[in-house]
Amino acid sequence: MEEVRLMKGNEVIAEAAIRCGADAYFGYPITPQSEVMETLMERQPWLSTGMVVVQAESEVAAINMIYGGAGCGKKVITSSSSPGVSLMSEGMSYIAGAELPCVIVNVSRGGPGLGTIQPSQADYFQACKGGAHGDFKLIVLAPASVQEMHDFVFDAFELAFKYHNPVMILSDGVIGQMMEKVILADQHPRLTDEEIAERYGSWALTGKPASRSRNVITSLDLDPYEQEKFNQKLVAKYKEVEANEVRYEEYLTEDADYLIVAFGSSARICKKSVELAREQGHKVGLLRPITLFPFPTQRIAELAGQVKGILVAELNAGQMVEDVRLSVEGKVPVAHYGRMGGAVYSPDEVTDALIEKIINRK
């Protein structure tokens, strides 16, 4: 049965983790995402599904618990906010290097450093360009509603297990703290070791039976040529992800003369900016990348052949705008509009920026 509730984005992450049959959550509290663990502790899923919830002693410990859980073939999830995610970044590199599945939620806030606790999208580079040492990528999903906070937990686990790769849900304080209507999925059972092996291959450390050779999980290879082979394997995997998993949403792009590109909470604000611009007689559309890696490069390139200019609106100093420019390849002007430090633009601010920087551009 469909169940409609009014919930915060953070609460929904917790609820979705339980309902999708996750085996464990490891985390450490930080504003603006503390409700994730608070909700889990209140729900006590260890009594119902057997899901483990642990408040670790630090983010470093939490991500390494994730590493261990993932190595055992378990569905494991963690969440944090920007400074906490930085602490986890070494672990993410190891997990990517060991080709293990996990889900990491970043309800991001303003930075650098401790920054502020207000919403920000300043972690785009960190999420999409590796974010730690070594040639690796996270698959990155950017929810723009409370419903997507729910749905993307399910999607993220699917992607993580399909590609044996960490997946990040890159959210922010707006989506995490906001309440909206949400339809919760039914409870999915947790998978057994055998079911995991059947669906996703036998790679996990579940105790070696006589029937298979031993599984080795490591991110270390001292032979440079073997390591290079592994790097090439990763490159090929990311190419496959780029070929198969690009997701985006378009709003009023069909007849658009101008385009706004925005993700996550910013895309919600920009939807209204599009409406305000259209009230003033400008044909404006919105493209919202849902996956930030893989990025909707091809679709933006196509739209660059249709529109006269593009504004990239993001709550940072200009990060995704680089990927948009790479997609557009100079065909039309691309400008950036941003607010930083936890300040959030209003819809009319973005419309004004679009008119000033793109439509009335000299």
Added chain:
Amino acid sequence: MKEELIIAGFGGQGVLSTGKILAYSGVMQDYEVSWLPSYGPEMRGGTANVTVVVSDTPVSSPIVQMYDTAIILNQQSMDKFEARVKPGGVLIYDTNGITHHPTRKDIEIYTIDATAEAARQGNARIFNMLILGGYLKVRPVVTMENVYKGLKKSLPERAWKTLPANEAAIIRGGEIIRKVE
């Protein structure tokens, strides 16, 4: 129908929960809703506000620059939000603690002496339901039936015994709100 509303005051006045009850009432009426709180240092320092959007179409931006209605419950919020009511919009405030009263002529202004009424009844906890009742009298965006359903939905079961008192306060709020001419 679309109502973009801010409720702003001190932490502890029930600002966030009033917004939640209204949002849940909107859900009961099958409207789309968003509820976005201030969760920052301002809340820790005392003032709190919440933006609620109730609409019969999907809510695009939960972030609002100009409001249809502002419910103002302290002076700091009056200073910040009086200018952000849309022309023709509504400003509702409790006169308690307000030293600089609103001066705009292009909006409808109402006062509701909810602090005084709650004190008179000897129950400070009904304060925010008086406010909600006053608001719904002026802006009936949801039916009373759905408000009562929303109220019940947003309270934990252990608090359902307070429903009659809260419902009475909502009705009383509608009686004590006054238009400033």
